[in-house]
Amino acid sequence: MPLTPISRTAISDAVFAQLVDEILSGRLVPGDPLPAERELAESFGVNRHAVREALKRVQQSGLVRIAQGGNTRVLDWRDNAGLDLLVELTRTGVVPPVRILRDIVEMRRSVGTDAARLCADRAKNEQLDLVATAVDRYPVGECPFEELILIDRAFWTAIVDGSGNLAYRLGLNTIVAAIEEIGAIHLTGFPAELADRDAHVALADRIVHRDAAGAREHAEELLGRIVAALGD
Template structure:
């Protein structure tokens, strides 16, 4: 079979994933120093550049602290890591995957409800038109899961863009990536929610009418019913 050479970036990804799992699982405890770059390179049987790249990513993820001329120490992820660590937490076993899924659903609902209200309040007329158009893209006869998930992401992206909240926009990106990594089918009722064209049309109409109370209620009906 044809074998492609392992590129440097792929090697650093493997090292990053392995060290992330060690940290999130608790096998590497907070404040514990990591082995030196040389020792890690020998243990992983890779070059030091790959180790350096992996450590840089760990630092960016809030999992380690790199001191100039000193040792790299493990940080407590609860106080330093970001949302992008959620999926790694589920796979490491540090937090039960069911807990991660439930928390993702809860955060998604809170963000979506508030974004719907803010969109009704702040969106420009052209943004409202995009929200309505996105709602009409939900199929009358639901098709494949991939089609539904793509349509749903377009709709909520339009709503969050209309809300004009950059933190919500970046949060939506992280939630979408996390849910995709875990699998939409593992979030109870999510696919049924995607398929509910009528509720999405009603929500879009409330947002277009700038009815904040109705937007809050309809978004809650849509996003909370499967998480109960």
């Protein structure tokens, strides 16, 4: 496989990125052996320590299996990788961007809807105060899109933290990172959703008053708009 020599200081990161790209692009398929550390180091033009560190990360991502004293073989990422690989998928183009966008916003709706329900049901009073404070930041009038993104992130972070679900919190981080990688401006309907202050205030009101069913309903409607827009 053709590899590009690397001359950066943080070389293990670059080695990791190239190996991931080789696998996700399909140039390395499940079952393929990777070259030995020495050969990889020579191809990349780096030391073996950098290659070893990169391989550990590739293994942790579920993309390869490193056998003691044997070959490092490529795994099928669809069967073995975790949610953290989503950001890498947005970079490689192995999955059509429209498919990734659709899947991301569907996941966002699912996580946000249930997090709103859980937050209303079991958040501590101080966490509900954070939700109320966060929703007050949504502007009444026009606001730069970049600022709206930060306001919206703080609002949903407060809700997810209030849900007490660690998996949802990590999922939120992945969703945010993937949207940043693709570019939020490409999400049809996203600017209109963020600018709808009344809808966010209504959702926060349900959560603060511990109306779990109402919070779930409002969140599903609000987050479902962008899902419908992409579907159209």
